[in-house]
Amino acid sequence: MIIQKTESSRLSSFDKNNFNFGDTFVDHMIICEYEDGKWGDVKLMPYGPLQFSPANMTFNYGQACFEGMKAYRDANNDVFLFRPEKNFERINKSASRLAMPEIPYEVFMNGLKALVDTDRLWIPQGEGYSLYLRPLIFATSEMLKASVSYKYMFAIIATPAKAYYTKPVSVLISDYYSRAANGGVGFAKAAGNYAGAFYPTHLANQKGYDQIIWTDDATHSYFEESGTMNVFVRIEDTIYTPPTSERILDGVTRDSFIQLAKKNGIEVVVDKIPVETVVKAHKEGKLKEVWGVGTAVVTSRFEAIGYNDEKLMLPEISDEDSFAIKLKHELVGIQSNQAEDPFGWRIKVEKGFTDSLAK
Ligand SMILES: *Cc1c(COP(=O)(O)O)cnc(C)c1O
Numbered sequence: 001m002i003i004q005k006t007e008s009s010r011l012s013s014f015d016k017n018n019f020n021f022g023d024t025f026v027d028h029m030i031i032c033e034y035e036d037g038k039w040g041d042v043k044l045m046p047y048g049p050l051q052f053s054p055a056n057m058t059f060n061y062g063q064a065c066f067e068g069m070k071a072y073r074d075a076n077n078d079v080f081l082f083r084p085e086k087n088f089e090r091i092n093k094s095a096s097r098l099a100m101p102e103i104p105y106e107v108f109m110n111g112l113k114a115l116v117d118t119d120r121l122w123i124p125q126g127e128g129y130s131l132y133l134r135p136l137i138f139a140t141s142e143m144l145k146a147s148v149s150y151k152y153m154f155a156i157i158a159t160p161a162k163a164y165y166t167k168p169v170s171v172l173i174s175d176y177y178s179r180a181a182n183g184g185v186g187f188a189k190a191a192g193n194y195a196g197a198f199y200p201t202h203l204a205n206q207k208g209y210d211q212i213i214w215t216d217d218a219t220h221s222y223f224e225e226s227g228t229m230n231v232f233v234r235i236e237d238t239i240y241t242p243p244t245s246e247r248i249l250d251g252v253t254r255d256s257f258i259q260l261a262k263k264n265g266i267e268v269v270v271d272k273i274p275v276e277t278v279v280k281a282h283k284e285g286k287l288k289e290v291w292g293v294g295t296a297v298v299t300s301r302f303e304a305i306g307y308n309d310e311k312l313m314l315p316e317i318s319d320e321d322s323f324a325i326k327l328k329h330e331l332v333g334i335q336s337n338q339a340e341d342p343f344g345w346r347i348k349v350e351k352g353f354t355d356s357l358a359k
Helices: 057-061 084-097 105-118 191-206 252-263 275-283 323-335
Strands: 028-035 043-046 064-066 069-073 079-082 129-139 152-162 169-173 211-215 222-226 229-235 238-241 267-270 287-294 298-307 310-313 346-349
Touching (some): 028 105, 043 105, 057 129, 064 084, 084 105, 084 252, 105 346, 191 211, 222 287, 252 267, 252 287, 252 323
Parallel strands (some): 169 211, 169 298
Antiparallel strands (some): 028 043, 064 129, 069 129, 079 346, 287 298
């Protein structure tokens, strides 16, 4: 690894009580370039802008994909990643679908660990804090030919994160727009999937909803995802989530929730969820909770679901009685080294890891 540490750390001007998620970046970033059919040396360098021409193929053809994951720091300054192999496997699935080169395991893992080790003091300590990590791969050839790029860049950047109290959201069931279709790129974290979702989401916002419940593109009659999160429905004391597919992204949080629920003796059904079933359960008073799960906020509970011209109000449920909150606390406890980790999900990043890679 090529290690180029900053001589002017910005850490002393970082105030953990006053920052916004996503616009404050840690001192360093990881860069690795692909050219002539191979990935080069991994480089740790000061965070900052890079220069690209408007002819860059990412800007023109959208050949780009990314990951989202978190690291936590405990009271001993030990820092932990959470199930990073899942993100490694997924970024390569995304890359393959977009005809981009896969990245080697060491490039991804050493890059992540080096960044987290070097900037470990940027991870705020205390309840609810973490470091959000964003690995990404994008085309860098300058060429206006609609074909695959021959040069790529892998980068990892990181932004401190805090769990703000997130109030329950209202969501609108999509009866027209789709996030994904069979044979498409919905299972991949393709940058363009997000661009395609912004406009329908904006329309939902105008109708007074925070997010969209994406339904199957063919019939719009099954629950698929919620915004950029996987979705769980609780009817009486059973929780339901749709199976992952070509259209439904295989979320790490979703998988972790399923395993944690089973460990708690909660019945989990992984099967298609007809909108009609949810509406019927609501009418009968059996619909208890519906929530989204994803790395960024872990859990987002719903207070209302818009369907046709109806607005189904979900019952108010205390934090003690909520499966969503219980599972979220257990997950964050494992992630942040506050709880036992029976699954072996937590990966400690050794102090001095970066310097051990210096050549
Ligand atoms: C990233 C993402 C998720 C959540 O995945 P996690 O691994 O849990 O963060 C769910 N749906 C979509 C569309 C996503 O892009």
